[in-house]
Amino acid sequence: MSTHSDVTSFAGSLGDGRSAEAKPVEASFADTGLELRTPEGSAIALWPYALLRSAVPLHAKAADVLLSLEPEGSQTLFVADPAFAGQLLARAPALSALRHRWRGLRPGLAVTAAVLALVLGIRFLEVDPAQAVARNLPQKSREALGRNVVTALAKDHKACETPASRAALDRLTQRLTTASPNPMQVRVALLDWRLVNALAVPGGQIVLTRGLVQAAGSPDEVAAVLAHELGHALELHPETGIVRAMGLSAAAQLMFAGSAGSVSNVGLVLTQLRYSRIAEREADAHALRMLKAAGISSKGFGDFFERLEGKRPASDTGKSIPGLDLISTHPATAERIAMVRAQAAYPATPALSAEDWKALREACGPVPAPRPADADAAADREIAEATKALEKNSSDAAALQRRARAYAKKRQHDQAVADFSKAIQLKPNDATLRFLRGQAHHNLRRHEDALRDYDEALKLEPAHLGARNGRANTNRAMKRYEAALTDYDELIRYNPKFVAGYFNRALVQIDLNKPDDAMRDLNEAIVLDKEYAGAYAQRGLLHEKLGARELAIADFRAALAAPSKFDSTTWAHNTARTRLAALGVEAR
Amino acid sequence: MSLAESTTSPTRIVSAEGSAVAATRVMQVPAISWVHPPEGFLGLSLLNGVLRILTLGVYHFWGKTEVRQRIWSAVRIDGEPLDYRGTGGELFRGFLIVFFLILLPMLAIGFAGALLLSPTSPARGLFETAFYTVPLALTGIGIHRARRYRLSRTRWRGIRGGQSGRSWRFAWLYLWTMVLIPITLGWIVPWRTVRLQKALFDDTRFGDKAFTFSGSAGPLYRRYWLVWLSAIVLLIGTLVAVFAIIGLDTRTGVPRPAGLTGKSTAMSVGVVFFALFLFAIIRAWYTTRVLNYFASQTQFQGTAFTLAARVGSFVWLTASNYLIRVLSLGFLSPIAEARSTRYIVDRLAIDGPVAWSEIGQNPDALLKSGEGLAEAFNVDAF
Numbered sequence: 001m002s003t004h005s006d007v008t009s010f011a012g013s014l015g016d017g018r019s020a021e022a023k024p025v026e027a028s029f030a031d032t033g034l035e036l037r038t039p040e041g042s043a044i045a046l047w048p049y050a051l052l053r054s055a056v057p058l059h060a061k062a063a064d065v066l067l068s069l070e071p072e073g074s075q076t077l078f079v080a081d082p083a084f085a086g087q088l089l090a091r092a093p094a095l096s097a098l099r100h101r102w103r104g105l106r107p108g109l110a111v112t113a114a115v116l117a118l119v120l121g122i123r124f125l126e127v128d129p130a131q132a133v134a135r136n137l138p139q140k141s142r143e144a145l146g147r148n149v150v151t152a153l154a155k156d157h158k159a160c161e162t163p164a165s166r167a168a169l170d171r172l173t174q175r176l177t178t179a180s181p182n183p184m185q186v187r188v189a190l191l192d193w194r195l196v197n198a199l200a201v202p203g204g205q206i207v208l209t210r211g212l213v214q215a216a217g218s219p220d221e222v223a224a225v226l227a228h229e230l231g232h233a234l235e236l237h238p239e240t241g242i243v244r245a246m247g248l249s250a251a252a253q254l255m256f257a258g259s260a261g262s263v264s265n266v267g268l269v270l271t272q273l274r275y276s277r278i279a280e281r282e283a284d285a286h287a288l289r290m291l292k293a294a295g296i297s298s299k300g301f302g303d304f305f306e307r308l309e310g311k312r313p314a315s316d317t318g319k320s321i322p323g324l325d326l327i328s329t330h331p332a333t334a335e336r337i338a339m340v341r342a343q344a345a346y347p348a349t350p351a352l353s354a355e356d357w358k359a360l361r362e363a364c365g366p367v368p369a370p371r372p373a374d375a376d377a378a379a380d381r382e383i384a385e386a387t388k389a390l391e392k393n394s395s396d397a398a399a400l401q402r403r404a405r406a407y408a409k410k411r412q413h414d415q416a417v418a419d420f421s422k423a424i425q426l427k428p429n430d431a432t433l434r435f436l437r438g439q440a441h442h443n444l445r446r447h448e449d450a451l452r453d454y455d456e457a458l459k460l461e462p463a464h465l466g467a468r469n470g471r472a473n474t475n476r477a478m479k480r481y482e483a484a485l486t487d488y489d490e491l492i493r494y495n496p497k498f499v500a501g502y503f504n505r506a507l508v509q510i511d512l513n514k515p516d517d518a519m520r521d522l523n524e525a526i527v528l529d530k531e532y533a534g535a536y537a538q539r540g541l542l543h544e545k546l547g548a549r550e551l552a553i554a555d556f557r558a559a560l561a562a563p564s565k566f567d568s569t570t571w572a573h574n575t576a577r578t579r580l581a582a583l584g585v586e587a588r
Numbered sequence: 589m590s591l592a593e594s595t596t597s598p599t600r601i602v603s604a605e606g607s608a609v610a611a612t613r614v615m616q617v618p619a620i621s622w623v624h625p626p627e628g629f630l631g632l633s634l635l636n637g638v639l640r641i642l643t644l645g646v647y648h649f650w651g652k653t654e655v656r657q658r659i660w661s662a663v664r665i666d667g668e669p670l671d672y673r674g675t676g677g678e679l680f681r682g683f684l685i686v687f688f689l690i691l692l693p694m695l696a697i698g699f700a701g702a703l704l705l706s707p708t709s710p711a712r713g714l715f716e717t718a719f720y721t722v723p724l725a726l727t728g729i730g731i732h733r734a735r736r737y738r739l740s741r742t743r744w745r746g747i748r749g750g751q752s753g754r755s756w757r758f759a760w761l762y763l764w765t766m767v768l769i770p771i772t773l774g775w776i777v778p779w780r781t782v783r784l785q786k787a788l789f790d791d792t793r794f795g796d797k798a799f800t801f802s803g804s805a806g807p808l809y810r811r812y813w814l815v816w817l818s819a820i821v822l823l824i825g826t827l828v829a830v831f832a833i834i835g836l837d838t839r840t841g842v843p844r845p846a847g848l849t850g851k852s853t854a855m856s857v858g859v860v861f862f863a864l865f866l867f868a869i870i871r872a873w874y875t876t877r878v879l880n881y882f883a884s885q886t887q888f889q890g891t892a893f894t895l896a897a898r899v900g901s902f903v904w905l906t907a908s909n910y911l912i913r914v915l916s917l918g919f920l921s922p923i924a925e926a927r928s929t930r931y932i933v934d935r936l937a938i939d940g941p942v943a944w945s946e947i948g949q950n951p952d953a954l955l956k957s958g959e960g961l962a963e964a965f966n967v968d969a970f
Contacts, residue, residue: 013668015745020795020944022668022745055671056625056657063626066661066669074746074949078668101639104650104676108643115644144704151706246699250692 009037010081014044017074027079029091034067036077047077049092057097060086130244134236139203142239146203150189153207157193160210165190165363168356172219175294175351176227186233188226192364198225200232202239210364220300222360223351224287227294228301231286237279284336288343297348302340366563375409382406397426401433408440416440431461435470442474450474463494469501476508484508499528500566503535515542533559534568537575544579556580615941621664622933629923632658637919649683650676655922659929665744674741682737690726694719724766728759735788740952744794748950753791761787774816778808778878785882794888795947803885811874818870826863830856872902883936889947891940895932905931 009028014036016023025044026037033048047069055066062085067077089096122129173188186204193209200206206229208222216222232238291298352360361367386403389396404419420437427433438453454471457464472487488505491498502525509518519542525535540555556576562569580586636651653676660672698719705712732755739749765780782805789801833855876897883895909924 015747017746018949020745020747020947022944055669056661057654059627061626063623064669066671068671068743068746073673073743076671076743076746078745080667101635101650101654104654105639105643105647107677107680108639108646108650111646112642112644141704148704148706151708242699246696250695 008087010079010084011039012077012079012081015074015076015078017072017076022078025077027077027084029087034077034088050094052088052092052095054095057100058085058089058095059097060089128240130247131236131240133243133247134239137239137243143203143205145239145242146201146205149201150205150207153191153193157191157209160190160192160364162359162363164355164359168352168360171356172223172226172352173230175296176223176230176290178294184230184234186230190360190363198229200229200238202242204233206230206233213361213363214367216300217303218300219350219352219357219360220297221304222300223294223296224291224298224301224304227287227290227296228283230290231283232279234286235279235282237283241276241279280336284339288340292343292346294351295346295348296351298340298343300351302337305337305340362563365561379406379409383410395426397423397430400426401436404436404440408436408443411443413440413443417444429460431457431464431467434460435464435467438467438470438474442470442477447474447478465491465495465498468494469498469504472504476504476511479511481508481512497528499525499532499535502528503532503538503568506535506538510538510542515546518542529565531562531565533562533564533572533576534566536562537568537572540576540579544583549583553580553583553585556583615943617941618666618938619664620933620936620938621667622930623662623664623669624930625658625662627658629655629658629926630920633916633920633922636922646680647676649679652676652679655925659922659926660742662926663929663933668745671743671746672741673743674737678737678741694722721763725759725763728762729755731762732758732788739792740950745944746949747795747947748952749795750793750950750952751788751791752793752952753787758784758787778812779805781805781878782808789886793950793952795950797889797947800887801882801885802887803882807881808874808878811877815870815874818867822863822867826860829859833859868903868906869899872899872906876902879932888938889942891938891942894937894939896935896937897931901931 009026012025012027013022014025015021024039026039026041028035028037030046033046034052035046036044038044047067051070053068053070053073055068056062058065061082063082064078064080065085065088067079067088069075069077093099121127169188169190173186177184177186184204186206188206188208190208190210190213194211195209196211196215197209198207198212206226208226208229212225213222216225287301288298291301350357383403383406386399386406389399390403393399400419400423404416404423407413407416407419417437417440420433420440424430424433424437434453434457438450438457441447441450441453451471451474454467454474457467458471461467468487468491472484472491475481475484475487485505485508488501488508491501492505495501502521506518506521506525509515509521519539522535522539522542525532526539529535536555536559540552540559543549543552543555556579559572559576560580562572564570632651632655636647636655639647640651653672653674656672656674661669663670701712701715701719705715732751732753736751736755739751742749761783765776765783768776769780782803785803786801789799792799833852876899879897880895883893886893905927909927912924912927913921
């Protein structure tokens with residue numbers, strides 16, 4: 001810094017913008033601008049304060065300052081003097097960092113305000129841009145969208161369809177949609193998927209899962225879920241969901257300058273969740289209306305929600321499909337159940353006939369037996385009820401019998417024996433009670449006691465099939481094959497249609513290594529009942545042992561296809577599956 | 589005015605007359621230095637983060653601009669700072685153009701293709717190939733245009749830098765050499781690096797004068813072979829070591845689950861980190877060679893540059909910058925950017941004198957908007 005008589009001046013270097021050469025200058029502050037002179041004192045230029053631009057937003061304590069002259073900006077002045085910045089800022093405050101940042105902030109604040117106004121506007125006016133776009137999608141592209149979703153799902157889960165199940169599903173869909181004010185074209189598919197789920201996909205396609213149909217307690221429940229999904233389809237929720245997902249992710253990209261991260265994803269999910277709750281409510285309203293118009297009780301709706309709340313499969317959440325969170329139905333809430341329960345009653349008939357219901361439930365193969373936990377729960381209920389009855393009247397033989405059978409179901413045979421014994425004291429001439437206690441003894445492997453009970457029962461009622469069959473089974477367990485055979489022969493003579501008799505006799509023949517006799521009995525059992533899984537499986541084993549591979553495979557397949565009818569079914573299904581795998585063939 | 593008074597630069601000698609028509613001029617080798625701004629970069633980083641959140645991300649472009657202004661002005665040539673003249677508005681405009689003309693249509697096409705084409709159809713495969721090739725091709729354009737924007741917004745003594753040449757030509761070179769990387773098992777990498785560097789630097793200008801780059805790939809291969817070999821050796825070695833620690837089931841040849849104890853897991857992780865560390869050092873040994881060699885092969889007005897990057901300092905810079913970025917969730921990346929620039933500037937020198945008076949203004953027209961493509965595809969030209 002050098003000082004002239006009255007004005008402070010600063011040494012600097014001046015670039016003229018024509019070459020990279022610099023000239024030394026003296027800069028001083030005049031009223032209207034920065035005065036530049038040569039070191040010798042001759043004037044070069046006056047730079048008005050309003051046209052100055054600083055290379056960096058200026059702080060008063062900056063060690064040096066690089067200025068240029070706007071608008072062209074090619075001429076530069078560099079002053080490396082710590083006192084210069086403060087004095088310059090006093091005359092040209094627009095160069096300060098604060099002013100500079102405020103100018104940069106204004107566009108951002110304007111955008112924020114615009115976005116806020118837009119969001120609030122959408123909320124208050126209740127317009128839904130995504131839905132408007134979805135409504136204008138051509139039907140063809142909607143269907144293509146839906147087809148791809150179904151194709152993606154069907155890769156892992158095959159579609160189940162028998163002519164009877166197709167007809168049943170069509171009849172139900174027809175019944176629900178013709179009652180709708182604006183009839184629509186829908187296709188309903190049933191997938192072999194354990195997950196309890198139903199979803200509407202774009203283009204009027206609805207997917208139901210085997211898990212759902214088999215978990216439902218009645219056709220009315222399936223009708224209610226289908227009506228709910230039809231409601232989604234009617235409102236174009238699947239299409240709207242996809243359009244919204246696109247729009248929101250585009251907005252997130254815009255907001256985060258093309259590098260939208262996980263923070264914005266959380267926001268997206270939350271936004272979509274809000275919309276999906278509204279959609280669920282709309283679909284529920286449609287479903288209730290459709291059910292009423294079709295004359296199907298809405299009770300099934302509530303039943304199904306409660307069933308879902310009671311036993312939601314926690315492990316099997318299924319594969320998530322991008323964009324479909326919104327389409328799948330959400331967990332039932334107390335609010336939804338309450339809304340359904342509040343419906344006034346109206347005349348209704350079952351949603352499907354008994355045959356149609358069976359066809360639908362078995363479209364993916366036989367329905368598995370209820371899980372032991374469920375059976376145990378049912379037995380517990382029976383025990384509790386019978387105990388209550390016995391508290392009122394301790395000599396209620398029927399209640400004792402019910403409770404004993406429930407204990408037996410829970411494999412608590414000791415308690416069963418105790419209750420049966422009390423009942424027998426009350427009704428000493430009841431053959432069935434003796435037979436049942438015999439079974440309990442048999443299951444406890446007290447074979448002698450079992451035989452005594454069976455003998456007594458047969459003395460009281462010589463034609464008691466159960467007791468004779470039981471005595472034969474116990475004798476077989478004790479390897480008294482001749483005694484067992486005598487009873488089975490007797491049994492079949494009494495009642496030639498008693499299939500279990502043939503099956504059981506075949507087991508003795510196998511024990512005695514008489515495959516031909518066993519084969520004859522198994523054939524007979526199968527002639528009498530074409531769905532005898534145990535007989536098929538046993539015959540398959542026999543065929544396999546005799547080297548008839550193809551016949552064995554056919555029998556194992558037949559065993560797998562047969563429904564649950566007898567105690568031996570679980571054993572039969574498991575055996576058939578294992579043997580088929582061992583034979584290196586697929587179940588079907 | 590005497591030499592002693594020239595506070596702007598201790599190494600510069602100006603003519604005693606100080607007039608435009610100097611008779612004799614003493615040319616001195618220009619000095620390149622870093623003058624750390626007294627405000628540093630921490631406060632600015634945090635302020636930008638806050639303002640960015642407040643404005644739904646829009647301030648990003650203005651914040652980025654102020655960071656660049658501060659970094660540029662810390663770089664001094666002969667004591668005078670570089671001047672960054674870009675604006676937040678330009679960057680924002682560039683981003684909006686790319687967003688609406690490229691990102692949004694790509695998003696829509698991507699959605700439509702994924703939803704409308706059957707997952708199993710051959711059209712879907714074709715569509716996906718095209719869908720992933722387009723961003724790769726655009727990356728080259730983005731690198732070139734971003735560099736052109738930045739150079740055109742960089743001035744020293746009012747004289748603009750510049751990048752000439754066509755972006756699509758560079759993008760094409762970038763794309764086809766990239767396709768060759770997997771085909772040549774990575775052996776093309778040094779050759780490609782030289783080609784790309786030459787394509788960029790032969791077209792780089794300061795004022796009306798061009799830079800020239802005369803490097804070849806040979807000197808790089810003298811170090812690259814070790815990078816290539818060590819990658820394979822370290823990979824196999826690490827696998828063998830980890831399997832030896834965990835133990836293999838001799839029958840099936842897979843690691844025994846029983847071998848996974850707390851101690852063996854810790855040892856395995858240790859081995860992996862050690863291998864990564866070794867590789868980072870070998871990699872830095874190569875990269876510093878590339879940087880130093882490139883500087884020596886870059887010429888401006890007949891004089892070359894010398895860069896003295898060393899392996900140790902380079903590893904430290906890379907690792908510490910990585911930690912700064914990750915641990916601060918990106919909020920402190922201006923600090924990392926400044927450190928990277930400073931690393932080069934502190935070690936860079938110009939070999940010979942430059943006649944500043946012979947360099948005139950860059951006549952190129954200015955781009956109107958900023959580096960949208962580079963922003964969108966997360967590339968940054970060096």
